[in-house]
Amino acid sequence: MRIHDALISASRFAASRWQAARLEGREEEKRLWPQVNEYRAFIGETGQVYLFEDYLKGISPTPRPQVSPALDASKDATSHEIMRLLLKAFDEAPEPEQKQSAAVLINLVNFIADTEQLAAVEDYVNNRPEYAPLAIAHFMKRDEAEAWLKGLAEPPSPARILIGDEYYLAWYSREENARDMYRDYIIEPYIEELAARGIPPATPTFETRAEAEGWLKNHPASPFAFVSIAGEHYLAVHHKRLMRHTLHPVASALTEWEETKQAAEREQARGAAAETEGRGE
Known part of the structure; x- marks a missing residue:
C-alpha cells in the first residue's frame, strides 16, 4: 500500500474510533483521538511523509507493534497516553486492515519520538491556533524556490513555502519521480x-x-x-x-x-x- 493511502486509511480508522468513543461516552478516548489526528497532520504539514515511509520499511515485522525505546524514555505525558490508546485499539481491532491502520499510527508516534520531534509536535498541537498556516521555507523569488525544489534528491512533500508574500504548495511524488509547486x-x-x-x-x-x-x-x-x-x-x-x-x-x-x-x-x-x-x- 502506498504511504499516502496508508495514512488516509489510518485517519479513517482514527475517526471511526473517535465516533465510537463519543457514542459510548468514553470521554478520555474522545479527547485523545483528535490528538492522534494532529500527530498525523504534523507529519503531513512538515513534509515528512516519505521519511516516515522509509522509517516503516526499517521496522521488523512483529505480531504486535513495539513501543520505541525513545518514547519509553521520554517524559512526554501526552504521547504516552496516545500510545496506550493506540495499543488498546490495535488489540481490539477485529479486522487485519484495522490492525494495520492502528500499527501505522503506533509507528507514527514512534517515528516522532525516534527523530526527536516530541517537543516540536507538542508545540504544533498546543500553539497552532496562535501560529500562521505553517510554511517550512521562504524565498524571495520563484526561481530560487524552483532551484531549491529541483536541487533536493527528495524534497519535503507536501509542504507549504513562501515566495515573497505568497504561499505556495511544493510537492514531490516518489512513485512518479515528479515535482512541482503551485499557488496556495x-x-x-x-x-x-x-x-x-x-x-x-x-x-x-x-x-x-x-x-x-x-x-x-x-x-x-x-x-x-x-x-x-x-x-x-x-x-x-x-x-x-x-x-x-x-x-x-x-x-x-x-x-x-x-x-x-x-x-x-x-x-x-x-x-x-x-x-x-x-x-x-
Missing part, C-alpha cells in the same frame, strides 16, 4: 474573515514597507495584525518558525480570492454538467 490560497480566507470583522480604525501607519517591517520586528503580530502602508491596508502575518512577517494587501487579496472562488465554482459546475450528460448517454 490558504491565507486569503483568514484575510476575508478578519476584514469582515472590521479593520481597527487606529492601525499602525507607515509611509513605506521598510518602515512597517522595522516596526514589526519589535512588535510581532500574534499572528495577525492590520497595518497601513502608504494609505493601503495590509494584513501582517507573523511566521514565528521562519522569524519573519509577510504583508498582504487587503483589497487586492480579497479581489483575487473572490475570483479564485468563482473560478472553482465554474469548474465544479462544468464537472457536474459533464457528469449529468454522461449519465444521460
Whole structure:
C-alpha cells in the first residue's frame, strides 16, 4: 500500500474510533483521538511523509507493534497516553486492515519520538491556533524556490513555502519521480474573515514597507495584525518558525480570492454538467 493511502486509511480508522468513543461516552478516548489526528497532520504539514515511509520499511515485522525505546524514555505525558490508546485499539481491532491502520499510527508516534520531534509536535498541537498556516521555507523569488525544489534528491512533500508574500504548495511524488509547486490560497480566507470583522480604525501607519517591517520586528503580530502602508491596508502575518512577517494587501487579496472562488465554482459546475450528460448517454 502506498504511504499516502496508508495514512488516509489510518485517519479513517482514527475517526471511526473517535465516533465510537463519543457514542459510548468514553470521554478520555474522545479527547485523545483528535490528538492522534494532529500527530498525523504534523507529519503531513512538515513534509515528512516519505521519511516516515522509509522509517516503516526499517521496522521488523512483529505480531504486535513495539513501543520505541525513545518514547519509553521520554517524559512526554501526552504521547504516552496516545500510545496506550493506540495499543488498546490495535488489540481490539477485529479486522487485519484495522490492525494495520492502528500499527501505522503506533509507528507514527514512534517515528516522532525516534527523530526527536516530541517537543516540536507538542508545540504544533498546543500553539497552532496562535501560529500562521505553517510554511517550512521562504524565498524571495520563484526561481530560487524552483532551484531549491529541483536541487533536493527528495524534497519535503507536501509542504507549504513562501515566495515573497505568497504561499505556495511544493510537492514531490516518489512513485512518479515528479515535482512541482503551485499557488496556495490558504491565507486569503483568514484575510476575508478578519476584514469582515472590521479593520481597527487606529492601525499602525507607515509611509513605506521598510518602515512597517522595522516596526514589526519589535512588535510581532500574534499572528495577525492590520497595518497601513502608504494609505493601503495590509494584513501582517507573523511566521514565528521562519522569524519573519509577510504583508498582504487587503483589497487586492480579497479581489483575487473572490475570483479564485468563482473560478472553482465554474469548474465544479462544468464537472457536474459533464457528469449529468454522461449519465444521460
